[in-house]
Amino acid sequence: xxxxxxxxxxxxxxxxxxxxxxxxxxxxxxxxxxxxxxxxxxxxxxxxxxxxxxxxxxxxxxxxxxxxxxxxxxxxxxxxxxxxxxxxxxxxxxxxxxxxxxxxxxxxxxxxxxxxxxxxxxxxxxxxxxxxxxxxxxxxxxxxxxxxxxxxxxxxxxxxxxxxxxxxxxxxxxxxxxxxxxxxxxxxxxxxxxxxxxxxxxxxxxxxxxxxxxxxxxxxxxxxxxxxxxxxxxxxxxxxxxxxxxxxxxxxxxxxxxxxxxxxxxxxxxxxxxxxxxxxxxxxxxxxxxxxxxxxxxxxxxxxxxxxxxxxxxxxxxxxxxxxxxxxxxxxxxxxxxxxxxxxxxxxxxxxxxxxxxxxxxxxxxxxxxxxxxxxxxxxxxxxxxxxxxxxxxxxxxxxxxxxxxxx
Amino acid sequence: xxxxxxxxxxxxxxxxxxxxxxxxxxxxxxxxxxxxxxxxxxxxxxxxxxxxxxxxxxxxxxxxxxxxxxxxxxxxxxxxxxxxxxxxxxxxxxxxxxxxxxxxxxxxxxxxxxxxxxxxxxxxxxxxxxxxxxxxxxxxxxxxxxxxxxxxxxxxxxxxxxxxxxxxxxxxxxxxxxxxxxxxxxxxxxxxxxxxxxxxxxxxxxxxxxxxxxxxxxxxxxxxxxxxxxxxxxxxxxxxxxxxxxxxxxxxxxxxxxxxxxxxxxxxxxxxxxxxxxxxxxxxxxxxxxxxxxxxxxxxxxxxxxxxxxxxxxxxxxxxxxxxxxxxxxxxxxxxxxxxxxxxxxxxxxxxxxxxxxxxxxxxxxxxxxxxxxxxxxxxxxxxxxxxxxxxxxxxxxxxxxxxxxxxxxxxxxxxxxxxxxxxxxxxxxxxxxxxxxxxxxxxxxxxxxxxxxxxxxxxxxxxxxxxxxxxxxxxxxxxxxxxxxxxxxxxxxxxxxxxxxxxxxxxxxxxxxxxxxxxxxxxxxxxxxxxxxxxxxxxxxxxxxxxxxxxxxxxxxxxxxxxxxx
Ligand SMILES: Cc1cc2nc3c(=O)[nH]c(=O)nc-3n(C[C@H](O)[C@H](O)[C@H](O)COP(=O)(O)OP(=O)(O)OC[C@H]3O[C@@H](n4cnc5c(N)ncnc54)[C@H](O)[C@@H]3O)c2cc1C
Ligand code: SF4
Ligand code: SF4
Numbered sequence: 001x002x003x004x005x006x007x008x009x010x011x012x013x014x015x016x017x018x019x020x021x022x023x024x025x026x027x028x029x030x031x032x033x034x035x036x037x038x039x040x041x042x043x044x045x046x047x048x049x050x051x052x053x054x055x056x057x058x059x060x061x062x063x064x065x066x067x068x069x070x071x072x073x074x075x076x077x078x079x080x081x082x083x084x085x086x087x088x089x090x091x092x093x094x095x096x097x098x099x100x101x102x103x104x105x106x107x108x109x110x111x112x113x114x115x116x117x118x119x120x121x122x123x124x125x126x127x128x129x130x131x132x133x134x135x136x137x138x139x140x141x142x143x144x145x146x147x148x149x150x151x152x153x154x155x156x157x158x159x160x161x162x163x164x165x166x167x168x169x170x171x172x173x174x175x176x177x178x179x180x181x182x183x184x185x186x187x188x189x190x191x192x193x194x195x196x197x198x199x200x201x202x203x204x205x206x207x208x209x210x211x212x213x214x215x216x217x218x219x220x221x222x223x224x225x226x227x228x229x230x231x232x233x234x235x236x237x238x239x240x241x242x243x244x245x246x247x248x249x250x251x252x253x254x255x256x257x258x259x260x261x262x263x264x265x266x267x268x269x270x271x272x273x274x275x276x277x278x279x280x281x282x283x284x285x286x287x288x289x290x291x292x293x294x295x296x297x298x299x300x301x302x303x304x305x306x307x308x309x310x311x312x313x314x315x316x317x318x319x320x321x322x323x324x325x326x327x328x329x330x331x332x333x334x335x336x337x338x339x340x341x342x343x344x345x346x347x348x349x350x351x352x353x354x355x356x357x358x359x360x361x362x363x364x365x366x367x368x369x370x371x372x373x374x375x376x377x378x379x380x381x382x383x384x385x386x387x388x389x390x391x392x393x394x395x396x397x398x399x400x401x402x403x404x405x406x407x408x
Numbered sequence: 409x410x411x412x413x414x415x416x417x418x419x420x421x422x423x424x425x426x427x428x429x430x431x432x433x434x435x436x437x438x439x440x441x442x443x444x445x446x447x448x449x450x451x452x453x454x455x456x457x458x459x460x461x462x463x464x465x466x467x468x469x470x471x472x473x474x475x476x477x478x479x480x481x482x483x484x485x486x487x488x489x490x491x492x493x494x495x496x497x498x499x500x501x502x503x504x505x506x507x508x509x510x511x512x513x514x515x516x517x518x519x520x521x522x523x524x525x526x527x528x529x530x531x532x533x534x535x536x537x538x539x540x541x542x543x544x545x546x547x548x549x550x551x552x553x554x555x556x557x558x559x560x561x562x563x564x565x566x567x568x569x570x571x572x573x574x575x576x577x578x579x580x581x582x583x584x585x586x587x588x589x590x591x592x593x594x595x596x597x598x599x600x601x602x603x604x605x606x607x608x609x610x611x612x613x614x615x616x617x618x619x620x621x622x623x624x625x626x627x628x629x630x631x632x633x634x635x636x637x638x639x640x641x642x643x644x645x646x647x648x649x650x651x652x653x654x655x656x657x658x659x660x661x662x663x664x665x666x667x668x669x670x671x672x673x674x675x676x677x678x679x680x681x682x683x684x685x686x687x688x689x690x691x692x693x694x695x696x697x698x699x700x701x702x703x704x705x706x707x708x709x710x711x712x713x714x715x716x717x718x719x720x721x722x723x724x725x726x727x728x729x730x731x732x733x734x735x736x737x738x739x740x741x742x743x744x745x746x747x748x749x750x751x752x753x754x755x756x757x758x759x760x761x762x763x764x765x766x767x768x769x770x771x772x773x774x775x776x777x778x779x780x781x782x783x784x785x786x787x788x789x790x791x792x793x794x795x796x797x798x799x800x801x802x803x804x805x806x807x808x809x810x811x812x813x814x815x816x817x818x819x820x821x822x823x824x825x826x827x828x829x830x831x832x833x834x835x836x837x838x839x840x841x842x843x844x845x846x847x848x849x850x851x852x853x854x855x856x857x858x859x860x861x862x863x864x865x866x867x868x869x870x871x872x873x874x875x876x877x878x879x880x881x882x883x884x885x886x887x888x889x890x891x892x893x894x895x896x897x898x899x900x901x902x903x904x905x906x907x908x909x910x911x912x913x914x915x916x917x918x919x920x921x922x923x924x925x926x927x928x929x930x931x932x933x934x935x936x937x938x939x940x941x942x943x944x945x946x947x948x949x950x951x952x953x954x955x956x957x958x959x960x961x962x963x964x965x966x967x968x969x970x971x972x973x974x975x
Contacts, residue, residue: 055829
């Protein structure tokens with residue numbers, strides 16, 4: 001076992017039972033069904049062993065938001081231990097159809113995306129249909145399902161003509177959401193990157209695998225990550241930065257997949273080291289004085305929520321840093337731990353209300369702001385915010401594109 | 409002085425004495441067992457936790473090996489809830505004589521210890537943390553065993569058959585009339601009352617203290633107390649017992665038991681079974697030996713260290729201490745010393761306790777004219793009230809030398825075998841996770857209360873029943889909770905706040921003893937937090953003046969204090 005693996009598996013030994021994680025966990029705060037990170041993490045781990053029957057079930061209520069990891073004073077990798085425990089449950093008891101389905105955003109997206117999307121979206125807005133979906137599959141009738149797009153991001157990109165002035169290259173990791181549900185986020189990213197003199201390359205790619213990881217399907221997650229590494233490693237080796245707009249996809253490539261799935265090959269490490277969240281990348285350009293600052297002022301006061309998955313990058317607040325360069329724009333940070341959706345967590349029938357309660361602080365803040373627009377880097381969080389507050393939400397890159405005055 | 413009459417007085421509430429009491433009672437003899445502490449207060453409660461396959465003794469002590477192999481199967485049938493079917497490996501590491509492997513297998517065959525060689529790859533598949541440089545692996549029927557639970561269950565059965573079990577009763581003298589022992593004087597340590605017990609026969613099962621008891625009757629029995637130190641690591645990095653494939657030596661076994669992995673032991677002669685120390689070099693040596701079996705073992709978090717004393721019986725004709733056999737010996741003092749009315753059962757292993765009891769009670773029954781046969785090998789033990797009535801049956805082993813026995817045991821449909829996840833699974837089933845008193849070891853309020861109601865006489869007794877305070881935080885969060893429950897429950901019976909304070913201080917001190925030898929890294933950090941809780945928040949350092957022994961608790965009696973000293 002290498003040191004990364006040991007630092008995970010042995011981290012349960014660092015727990016001094018201080019309860020700090022349990023007092024910080026947003027899920028434990030709102031439901032009695034979840035005993036909290038200390039219990040399901042390092043404590044329960046002493047009663048688990050591969051090759052023995054799985055003793056527990058309550059760990060499945062962990063949303064994977066990683067707040068616990070951030071507050072633990074001794075460095076216990078609680079969220080990772082939880083993810084692995086869930087995978088053991090899945091390996092032993094099987095994956096429910098619902099979880100199989102929600103873990104495959106790409107597959108679902110591929111089937112629903114296209115000219116037939118409006119019809120499908122309309123159907124899914126009807127309450128009898130959602131009632132049936134809840135009964136049969138277990139997705140809560142009110143849960144925020146994204147509307148499918150009439151075209152994919154990749155189809156648009158194929159027709160897109162890049163400016164001939166590019167000096168440098170980046171590879172873009174769009175993820176499932178941008179491809180099937182929100183191509184406009186990808187378009188904004190491409191516009192911003194090209195405006196800053198980059199030629200954007202579009203590697204072959206699959207779902208990053210995070211929904212598979214968080215639903216405990218490690219086998220499928222491993223093959224997804226291995227395929228992505230194979231497709232991306234040549235870019236990483238050439239020093240071409242891999243940039244993504246979905247904070248959870250980039251976190252998965254950087255850290256979650258290698259650590260949780262115990263994948264530590266040199267290729268995996270090269271891709272992890274060469275991947276950046278888009279605002280991390282733009283901020284580093286700004287720091288080197290290489291980011292264009294020809295912004296038009298935007299005189300607005302907007303609520304901004306940094307997703308828990310973004311905080312887990314441990315980068316500070318790159319989107320805030322870059323957007324602060326836009327004259328007139330004032331962002332108010334939510335300081336909320338989590339919006340509650342946690343990827344696919346809040347979609348589930350038994351977890352929907354927990355997710356809504358977890359996000360209550362954030363929803364309050366957004367509503368109190370009186371703004372008709374909120375900013376957030378992660379797609380599922382945006383859908384949750386809009387669902388809970390009725391306020392439109394956008395990726396910060398869209399505002400940046402607007403500030404540059406770029407045509408989308 | 410009150411005097412009571414019985415057929416047999418058993419001295420010692422370890423595995424052996426309790427096993428004797430059960431056997432006696434089952435055969436219809438009136439029996440009183442006295443134990444100066446709680447049950448398992450002696451060596452039984454401080455042992456390594458190994459249900460021996462016998463493999464360890466095949467070369468040096470073949471008789472012990474055969475006895476262990478037979479009893480191993482018997483115990484699986486009568487106390488599955490106390491045992492875990494971990495299986496065991498004897499492994500040849502680069503530090504061991506490669507030639508011993510063949511000798512080992514040959515001697516296993518000769519002594520009737522089931523064994524099967526497996527490939528190193530198969531070993532690593534099952535236990536990836538083991539040293540890949542191991543060259544040969546032999547699988548045997550080792551298991552791990554909870555001696556607290558086993559002794560409790562045995563005592564419960566003895567009581568069901570009419571025996572009286574008196575814990576916290578200290579034998580202060582034996583009564584000898586001419587050439588006959590006719591009884592004993594015992595002191596109730598809860599209130600100092602002295603009681604006379606008249607009996608037809610005394611059965612001395614006082615383990616390492618057997619010599620002290622015998623001397624009260626003017627008989628010389630030489631028991632050399634051999635101290636063995638063990639270290640528990642914070643979690644089970646493996647699920648199989650591993651032994652070095654060599655002649656028994658220090659630090660050569662790792663036993664996964666409950667939530668911990670225990671490495672042991674050392675073997676040092678000490679002058680007195682109540683006074684011994686744990687030395688830093690013992691700990692260091694064992695951790696270094698652990699590294700040979702599991703690379704990086706010494707870097708895992710050490711939880712606690714403790715020591716027990718082996719009751720090694722030295723026969724009159726043995727010149728060299730090293731030649732003392734590990735098997736047990738029944739001493740009939742009428743034949744041996746011309747003193748009637750007393751037998752001593754000395755030496756042996758936890759694994760062979762039932763056989764020791766059977767032989768002792770056979771001899772005793774003959775003397776008392778009782779002809780009923782021993783049935784302790786067939787009748788399963790009852791579950792004490794602190795146990796979950798669990799229904800989950802862990803999967804039955806299908807490979808290795810233990811497979812056929814496993815199937816046989818399963819077919820009996822007794823209580824299921826213990827398995828690592830048991831307590832977590834029960835807490836999850838009951839959804840009692842918000843009601844855990846000891847979180848580390850998953851002891852729920854209902855189980856702690858059951859232990860109190862069953863008569864626990866201090867917090868250490870509760871610990872032995874439900875493992876309260878035995879996990880990573882070593883009581884940081886559960887000691888004050890348990891003290892409060894004890895006070896609530898026993899307040900009406902006269903237990904005062906001052907008595908409860910004393911119970912708390914007593915237990916804190918007992919936990920601290922085992923922490924001192926491993927105070928580095930994570931455990932040091934833990935001790936610092938525990939100090940902040942007890943001293944910083946609760947002011948335990950100012951509790952002494954308002955703490956007082958009593959209320960039916962025994963917290964600080966010199967008769968049951970084990971002194972850890974620097975040797
Ligand atoms: C370090 C170590 C590790 C071991 N590991 C294993 C193992 O893994 N597997 C195994 O099978 N065996 C093991 N053994 C051996 C095994 O633990 C003992 O052989 C067994 O527990 C002895 O039980 P016992 O009942 O004979 O003695 P004890 O358990 O010592 O019982 C004797 C009792 O007599 C009581 N007593 C003494 N004086 C008085 C008095 N005056 N009045 C009233 N009561 C009194 C004591 O308090 C004590 O409780 C180990 C031994 C040691 C030392
Ligand atoms: S990852 Fe989030 S939900 Fe899970 S235990 Fe940690 S803080 Fe709680
Ligand atoms: S914060 Fe860390 S050390 Fe404290 S209880 Fe949680 S896991 Fe243990």
